[in-house]
Amino acid sequence: MHIRMNPETTQTIAKVVIWAAALLVLLLLFTIMIYFLSKGIPHITWQFLTEIPSDMGKTGGISSAIVGTLALTLVAIVVATPLGVGTAFYLTEYTRESGVTKVIRFSAESLAGIPSIVYGLFGFIFFVTYLKLGWSILSGGLTLAVMILPTIIRTSEEAIRTVPPMYREVSFSLGGTKWQTMTKVLIPSALPGIATGIILGIGRCVAETAAVILTAGSALQMPTSLFSPARTLAVHFYILASEGISLDNAFATAAILIILILLINIGANLLVNRFVAKRR
Amino acid sequence: MKLKNFGERLPHGLFFIIALSALTVLALITIFIFVQGVPLIAKVGFFNFIFGMKWAPSQGYYGIFPMIVGTISVTLGAIILGVPVSLCCAIFLAEFAPRHFSDVVRPAIQLLAGIPSVVYGFWGLIFIVPLIREYLGGPGLSILAGSIILAIMILPTVISISEVSLLSLSPLLKEGAFALGATHWQTIRSVLVPAAKSGIVASIILGIGRAVGETMAVIMVLGNAVALPDSILSPVRTLTTNIGIEMGYASGEHQQALFATGIVLLVIIMILNSLAQYSIKRK
Amino acid sequence: MRKSDAKSRLFFRFSLIFSLFLSLFSIILLTGCARNPDTVVVAGSTSVQPFAEVLAQEYMTLHPGVSIDVQGGGSAAGIMATQSGTTDIGMSSRNLQGSETSLWSIEIARDGIAIIVNPKNQVTGLTLQQVADIYDGKTTNWDQIGGKKGEIDVFTREDGSGTRSSFESLVMGPSQIMARAMVENSNGAIRQLVSDDPGAIGYISLGLVDNTVRALDLGGIVPSRANVVNGTYNLSRPFLFLTLKPPTGLVKDFIDFTMSPQGQQILYAQGLITPGYSP
Numbered sequence: 001m002h003i004r005m006n007p008e009t010t011q012t013i014a015k016v017v018i019w020a021a022a023l024l025v026l027l028l029l030f031t032i033m034i035y036f037l038s039k040g041i042p043h044i045t046w047q048f049l050t051e052i053p054s055d056m057g058k059t060g061g062i063s064s065a066i067v068g069t070l071a072l073t074l075v076a077i078v079v080a081t082p083l084g085v086g087t088a089f090y091l092t093e094y095t096r097e098s099g100v101t102k103v104i105r106f107s108a109e110s111l112a113g114i115p116s117i118v119y120g121l122f123g124f125i126f127f128v129t130y131l132k133l134g135w136s137i138l139s140g141g142l143t144l145a146v147m148i149l150p151t152i153i154r155t156s157e158e159a160i161r162t163v164p165p166m167y168r169e170v171s172f173s174l175g176g177t178k179w180q181t182m183t184k185v186l187i188p189s190a191l192p193g194i195a196t197g198i199i200l201g202i203g204r205c206v207a208e209t210a211a212v213i214l215t216a217g218s219a220l221q222m223p224t225s226l227f228s229p230a231r232t233l234a235v236h237f238y239i240l241a242s243e244g245i246s247l248d249n250a251f252a253t254a255a256i257l258i259i260l261i262l263l264i265n266i267g268a269n270l271l272v273n274r275f276v277a278k279r280r
Numbered sequence: 281m282k283l284k285n286f287g288e289r290l291p292h293g294l295f296f297i298i299a300l301s302a303l304t305v306l307a308l309i310t311i312f313i314f315v316q317g318v319p320l321i322a323k324v325g326f327f328n329f330i331f332g333m334k335w336a337p338s339q340g341y342y343g344i345f346p347m348i349v350g351t352i353s354v355t356l357g358a359i360i361l362g363v364p365v366s367l368c369c370a371i372f373l374a375e376f377a378p379r380h381f382s383d384v385v386r387p388a389i390q391l392l393a394g395i396p397s398v399v400y401g402f403w404g405l406i407f408i409v410p411l412i413r414e415y416l417g418g419p420g421l422s423i424l425a426g427s428i429i430l431a432i433m434i435l436p437t438v439i440s441i442s443e444v445s446l447l448s449l450s451p452l453l454k455e456g457a458f459a460l461g462a463t464h465w466q467t468i469r470s471v472l473v474p475a476a477k478s479g480i481v482a483s484i485i486l487g488i489g490r491a492v493g494e495t496m497a498v499i500m501v502l503g504n505a506v507a508l509p510d511s512i513l514s515p516v517r518t519l520t521t522n523i524g525i526e527m528g529y530a531s532g533e534h535q536q537a538l539f540a541t542g543i544v545l546l547v548i549i550m551i552l553n554s555l556a557q558y559s560i561k562r563k
Numbered sequence: 564m565r566k567s568d569a570k571s572r573l574f575f576r577f578s579l580i581f582s583l584f585l586s587l588f589s590i591i592l593l594t595g596c597a598r599n600p601d602t603v604v605v606a607g608s609t610s611v612q613p614f615a616e617v618l619a620q621e622y623m624t625l626h627p628g629v630s631i632d633v634q635g636g637g638s639a640a641g642i643m644a645t646q647s648g649t650t651d652i653g654m655s656s657r658n659l660q661g662s663e664t665s666l667w668s669i670e671i672a673r674d675g676i677a678i679i680v681n682p683k684n685q686v687t688g689l690t691l692q693q694v695a696d697i698y699d700g701k702t703t704n705w706d707q708i709g710g711k712k713g714e715i716d717v718f719t720r721e722d723g724s725g726t727r728s729s730f731e732s733l734v735m736g737p738s739q740i741m742a743r744a745m746v747e748n749s750n751g752a753i754r755q756l757v758s759d760d761p762g763a764i765g766y767i768s769l770g771l772v773d774n775t776v777r778a779l780d781l782g783g784i785v786p787s788r789a790n791v792v793n794g795t796y797n798l799s800r801p802f803l804f805l806t807l808k809p810p811t812g813l814v815k816d817f818i819d820f821t822m823s824p825q826g827q828q829i830l831y832a833q834g835l836i837t838p839g840y841s842p
Contacts (some may be wrong), residue, residue, distance in 0.1 A: 117523045
């Protein structure tokens with residue numbers, strides 16, 4: 001027997017459930033963030049940020065991990081961005097929409113979705129062992145570059161494609177060359193989208209663990225060259241946490257990671273907003 | 281458009297080289313994975329590989345079925361736990377939240393997406409695993425623990441895309457429903473959500489993709505036993521964690537088997553992507 | 564703007580981008596030759612790793628300008644890396660087998676394997692056979708071996724671990740560790756999980772046992788360094804340094820340091836059994 005409820009009652013119940021769900025999500029977010037930040041921030045001292053870890057990470061600081069994170073991310077972005085954005089430009093501006101481009105787009109989409117661990121496996125065998133680059137910032141950075149390349153291609157391509165055709169037509173009608181159109185019209189318009197892809201890539205590099213351990217190693221020393229092995233903050237946190245070496249330092253590392261992600265997100269939003277505002 | 285001008289040919293050539301390099305790299309990976317993995321699948325036999333119950337590389341057993349069960353059960357659990365909450369949250373943001381509130385909540389949820397998976401994994405190890413062990417039984421390292429962590433991790437994906445789908449609906453839909461006398465909730469349930477269905481389904485599929493690909497968060501809470509799980513309280517191994525644990529020392533056939541697992545993952549992702557695109561196109 | 568100006572600006576921009584690109588590619592192609600000659604890479608067993616780290620730190624203090632990079636990965640990974648030349652020194656916590664014996668090796672210390680349980684566990688000792696029965700799944704509940712009723716949560720190391728191999732050959736004998744056993748890939752992880760779970764059992768390096776876990780007596784013998792040395796506690800395995808060819812140069816110097824009285828004393832102070840030093 002179907003009970004007919006007053007629609008108002010149903011609405012109230014639904015509202016309660018929905019508000020509850022939303023509050024649950026917020027609660028989770030705050031719990032997790034505040035847990036790590038509150039346990040970690042007290043242990044972040046200037047010393048912690050500038051010393052290298054010693055005694056497997058139980059004592060000392062995380063300066064080498066900070067440098068490692070920056071170095072790996074830099075290599076990855078420097079390699080992947082020109083390749084990715086350039087490919088996106090080529091696909092949208094210099095080729096006609098065809099079966100081939102559809103296949104390429106689908107492949108980029110799929111490759112962007114492959115679990116990072118598979119990239120780690122590839123990077124270990126190709127860069128570390130086969131090319132004999134060893135466990136190094138180079139191996140790790142190149143592996144990460146390959147990992148974020150599909151994402152950058154995909155987001156850049158979409159950003160460029162969604163620039164209204166009118167922009168191009170106006171530029172051409174004013175006598176602009178293709179190159180001028182691209183640099184003065186397309187890139188600025190598509191920049192928020194392209195930047196989003198790059199920021200996503202940076203986020204992925206900072207958070208990646210398994211692929212990095214296997215390609216950049218897990219040495220504690222401050223890296224001295226592209227060929228030095230290096231730890232990233234995420235790797236350092238993983239090792240400290242899973243092996244129970246030092247919970248205090250683990251929390252501190254996690255806190256720094258979360259703050260870093262926060263800064264990247266805020267920076268990204270500011271950047272995007274500024275460009276969107278400028279265009280207006 | 282004729283490209284006689286040198287100033288036009290140079291960038292064209294340059295971009296061509298760039299695109300070629302990038303696509304070569306991507307093709308290289310795909311080819312590499314297949315070249316390493318396919319011979320092993322051929323040698324062991326497709327059915328023995330996919331449905332083989334025993335994974336013991338040192339003895340020559342390469343059956344990944346326990347891991348397939350692991351991936352499916354953990355992902356299913358994540359969907360069951362995560363999607364209802366995500367949908368409610370998306371509806372909340374799109375329909376009920378005051379503007380200032382949602383302007384704060386939305387970036388906050390995006391922040392959730394950026395937190396490294398190892399942090400989630402460790403959090404799960406400290407909070408979720410002991411709770412499961414004390415109140416539900418088993419070692420705590422279990423499918424349930426993995427599902428809960430993954431559910432939390434796919435929240436941002438499902439929430440943001442579903443919300444966008446809801447917001448992009450024509451306001452006429454809502455106005456029409458109200459004009460007919462429907463309550464807010466009736467409108468949401470019978471008009472808006474079905475209208476946004478393709479976007480919502482796409483978000484769920486993307487969430488599944490994320491859950492399937494997750495490694496570090498679950499490696500810390502799953503227990504990584506190679507056997508078929510008995511219940512959601514049993515430890516289990518997924519396709520990704522299997523690669524993660526063994527890739528450091530696998531060599532020869534064992535390594536090829538891990539690449540073969542990578543092929544399986546790639547195929548799963550391709551199927552999911554196709555489904556998502558199909559769902560969006562059906563709009 | 565004149566056309567020639569525009570063209571040359573264009574050209575300049577492209578050459579810049581192109582040369583940047585080219586230089587990046589050439590960096591990548593410069594494999595092998597650019598490796599820092601004052602670096603030694605040590606990789607492998609996670610059991611040996613913390614001790615190699617301590618040795619490395621001491622060595623680097625004595626020889627500034629040299630970098631000793633220590634990596635984990637497990638014994639099998641270390642052996643593989645030594646064979647492929649990815650690492651200068653490999654670390655192993657098990658004996659070499661088969662084709663691996665073509666590698667040059669030296670035993671830098673010995674270490675016992677401790678069977679650990681949660682401190683809350685009433686069981687304080689087992690026989691070797693009982694441990695084997697737990698690990699191959701015959702015994703599933705603590706009340707079958709004198710403890711409080713509760714399921715035994717069995718923890719083991721990963722397949723490529725030297726500690727696991729040694730455990731398998733010394734304890735399991737012909738039987739296999741069951742598929743249901745939970746796998747973790749470092750001593751520290753096993754120690755942490757056993758200290759959290761009242762029903763857990765695991766095995767780790769004797770040198771890494773601390774007060775968060777309890778090491779079981781085996782056949783009535785207390786697991787201690789003294790008992791490993793006098794042979795009554797016979798769960799012990801060698802810590803090996805491996806190289807592809809007999810060591811030379813900096814690698815040889817570091818290994819010599821490890822085997823010197825100074826190096827051996829460091830290892831002894833860390834809790835290992837050292838052939839080259841005793842107080």
